[in-house]
Amino acid sequence: MSEQDKLPIDPREDGSAVEETPAAQEVPAATDAPQVTTSPAASPADADSAATRNEAADSAVLEESRKHTRRSFVGATAAAVAGYGFYRWIDQSPGAEMQPAPLRRAFLANAAIAQALSRDHALAPTYAPEEAKDLRVNGVYGLKKMLAPESWRLQLVGVRNAAHHPRFTNDVTAWEYRYETVINGESQGHDTKVDPNARTAAKMAPESMLSLAGQAEESTGRRMPRGQEEAGESRSTLMPGTPGLLLTMQDILALPRHELVTQFKCIEGWSEIVHWAAFAWPISSTPIRPTLLTARSQSTSTWRHRTAITTPATISAIAAIRRRCSSRK
Amino acid sequence: MPEANSNASVRLELKHPLVIRWMHWVNFPVLFTMIWSGLLIYWNDSDNAYQHPHAVYRLGIGKFTLIRFFPEWLYQKLHVPYHVTQGLGxxxxxxxxxxxxxxxxxLYTALSGEWRFLLPERRSLSDxxxxxxxxxxxxxGLPDQTKYNGAQRIAYTSVILMGAGMLATGLAIYKPTQAHWLTTLFGGYEMARWLHFWLTMSFLGFFVVHVVQVLLAGWNNFRAMVSGREIQPIDAPSVEKARRTRA
Incomplete structure (x- = not known):
């Protein structure tokens, strides 16, 4: 690499000279100048005057260095303060769906980019059913109270000509789910982060989360059912008064059944191959988009357990699965 | 500027161009944030009282596990538990x-010619x-060098490749359906996670060595990463000259 192949120029080699100069910078000429002048083998008579000449020249160089150092460290400090300000701006921004607004906007931008690039046409790889495992139970948030199975309904909205369906109702959000009181007060499942032998109280969400949920209830004046305080409101949460269908489990089991073995990927980072079964609503006409909670001020809404699966995107996803299944046969 | 001062025994050299200094320091908080937020996400699966059978984040062979990453006390100390949403955000x-x-x-390193100081050469390994x-x-007896020695060339080039690896494995985890070809290339989703994790650990290893070396190299060297200028003995090989003659 280097074209001048003078080997060790000075008693120390050039690499370690770097380590020595800091001291030289503080006490410029005294330490550095005499050391270096010895190597070009000056005659002893010249040594003194050469040393003084070098001393003056060296301090000019070091003065130049100090100027750059001052300037750049002021700039660096300003940049560090600006960087911290940037972090504070993100961290202190009012939240949108459990995320500070800038991070939420980044999520949406990421999704838009991914959709623009892939056009939602990509299909996940499928596996043989033997490779599938039972999906692991990960936690019990939202399941502290057990739903009475016969009160379970699937809210299906956005279906054209829904009014002719026997399960049509004027307000799907008005359905009252019933819960069974848990007699022994024990947790009905487990949170995988907590020791299985821990006492019930220890299996609850951490203190910080409970108090945050409490604060949210205070500030909004509405009580959320257990589970929703962690999940937050959903983008598919329906407006009260939304007409649609309320399907029972028997209604769903009567629909055409489709099976698929894909890998489930949790945002927590783990994954499992799972054998899924799905029931596709027959798509005979274009769906209509229901009014979602996000379309108007959220503070006036009531909070209930809701399930809505029929945004047009979901229907096309189901359609994609159907295509995939039929093409394999 | 310093060249004109023919009597001086030292000279001031522009070691790191302004652009490179900015990009170097931008990485410092950004990489910190990435590793910290990654830890918040990662805790969900690693700190698992039920020890769900993933074989990813551990040291061990087959069924034998020496260590699972990371110990509970570390998570507690760093307030990691239950911050996955923050981490993802x-x-x-x-x-x-x-x-x-x-x-x-x-791009800058390629176009400016600074890559000549960075990429390993034939002699870099023995250096x-x-x-x-x-x-x-x-x-x-350190070998001759201009801006970086052989060890630095290898280390700094590797860390760029590791950064590229982080992006690629990250994409393979983030979009395993859309970028399924990439995920498959890394040996599947689990392997992509494994690589992403161990690349992060390698980054941490790099930091330790890097910081220790910077501390040992001293103020003149460190300051050059901020001000760009380094004080050099007048007869040491010149970075600026190398830049001029090659460009």
């Missing part, structure tokens, strides 16, 4: 800064071994 925001900064660096022996006080 920061991770998927700062990944852009990390990616754009890294790509800008590669690096020599540098390592000198650092360990086993031998004396």
């Amino acid at each position: 920061y991770h998927f925001f700062f990944m852009w800064i990390f990616a754009l900064n890294g790509m800008a660096y590669v 690096a071994i020599q540098v390592m022996l000198v650092d360990l006080h086993l031998r004396k």
